[in-house]
Amino acid sequence: MALVCVAAGITTRIVLTTLAPPDSRYSAWQQCELEVIWYAAALLLFLAHLWRLGTSGLPEGERPGCVGAVLWVAVAVLGFLVAVISSLPAD
Secondary structure, three states, X not given: OHHHHHXXXXXXXXXXXXHOXXXXXXXXXXXXXXXXXXXXXXXXXXXXXXXXXXXXXXXXXXXXXXXXXHHHHHHHHHHHHHHHHHHOOOO
């Protein structure tokens, strides 16, 4: 589901840029807000998936360790920040 949300955010960006370019600063920020909502949903779903993996009772070798989970979270947050910063409207 997280990948679907990322794809929806990217699709939103492409569609809004080509078919409905913003005509004012206000509409540009509204379009940015819509993209950020998709990316935030993807981040929360991914973090919920990691949480479920860690608390599912799987054997030690089948679940991510502490270092692996921290790295996955760091990469996910970094990806979220890059996506949000790239979706900010230019002034």
